[in-house]
Amino acid sequence: MLLNFYKYQGTGNDFVIIDNRNQVFPKDNNGLVSFLCDRKFGIGADGLILLEDDDVADFKMVYYNSDGNQSSMCGNGGRCIVAFAKHLGLVVSDASFEAVDGHHKARIEADVVSLQMQEVTDINEKSNSLFLNTGSPHHVQLVTDLKDFDVRKEGERLRYGVYGQEGSNINFVENIDENSFLVRTYERGVEDETLSCGTGVTAVALAMHHSGQANSNTIKITTPGGLLEVRFTKNKNKEGYNEIWLTGAAQLVFKGEIYVEA
Template sequence: MRIGFVKMHGLGNDFVVLDGRSEALPEITTTLAAALANRHTGIGCDQLVVLDGSDVADFRMRFFNADGSESGACGNASRAVGLLHGRPARIETLGGILTTEPSEAGISVDMGVPRFDWDAIPLGFAMDTLTMPVGWEDLVGPTAVNVGNPHVIFFTPDTDAVDLARIGPIIEHDPLFPQRINVNVATITSRSAIRLRVWERGSGITLACGTGACATAVGAMRRGLVDRRVEVTLPGGVLVIEWGTDGRITMTGPATEAFRGSFELSDYLA
């Protein structure tokens, strides 16, 4: 069985998109997703994205991390799929319904309403999520936000000075986070600008993370550190995040199609 794919990226955060709307797809198992994502023996990507039909939206979108685990949301992938779709769309995800719309600045995505309750993150036990009374080495007092998937954000004087490759997996797998966690380290540079690096749950350090930018911006806004519209600069580029008075987050940024191809399914089955 030969299956077509589209390789895309949003600010360097890259995806393999399988479109089940136009052809039948096999069951996407953890093993298959991880095999396709492998950069040495597979196609290679940060996330595998699978599209299929929906009874409640224009179509459904599923996200699989590089380790094969399924995620509820991915902002950069949502922009990429919005570009692929080519027109406004309502998309069903595990994190809820989101909408995408082409804009002059790329693709805008309505990421929905963030959640802050400790059990919505989720955390292992009750605590204040605005300034959490916890820390790991020099990273202390973070804030937590769920924007379809869980994020913890540390505000630091210099995000580049943090050894994220070492501390990221320690925090991701801490028992405080029963579903693991995405780890963000951010530096506020002005009332309208943030620099950010992200350790993504199940994928590691990536060039950009759309949900991380949303979570970090909202966390900074809750603390009064920035205004309600900010530019978030990641290693791969800039995203614009707005948190409206209606409580909904809008993320705007570019997306790019890199190439198309196909693979033989039997090559990736254990």
């Protein structure tokens, strides 16, 4: 089968994106997904995204990790699929789509996409970390000397040792100044550090505000792949945050076609 694909990246978090409105992609073929994401034998990506028709929203997002399994929400993937939808002419400046965690809104101007994330009501404090779900589960932990920190080794240990087989994404954070942080993330499903993680950056911003490490409702996060911004509103009458927006660049890298065995 000849597959047409597009490669997008959002602050270094890269994705193979396929227009699947005609339902030709074999969605239960996990081996095919992992092959396409393989950086040696396939196209190479942190994940694969299918764009499909939706009865209510502009489109539907189906997301797979690079291990071939469908997964929870991907924030940078959500921003990239909005850019792809604009490329296809499905949206102009505003978009809405359905994902595994529900309905999302987005805005796009040039190559900058702002994605509205789901409301977060529960932030669990641990002895030296916080845990919250921003569409995907995230462990958030402050460290020193993040540049030289062994993210893969310690991330893998926490991902399995603390959170079991289902696991969690693991974010290591270092403060830059009052409302600005460095973040490196170990992603489950990729089983390695990625250059950026949208739901992880969102989790870090909320966790830092919740714990008093930040005092603004606009947080700047620097990842190895670039700069992202998270804006939010703290709930007045209950715990948590709403009106959460993740903003950053999302760009087409290249497009092509590949022969695969379906």
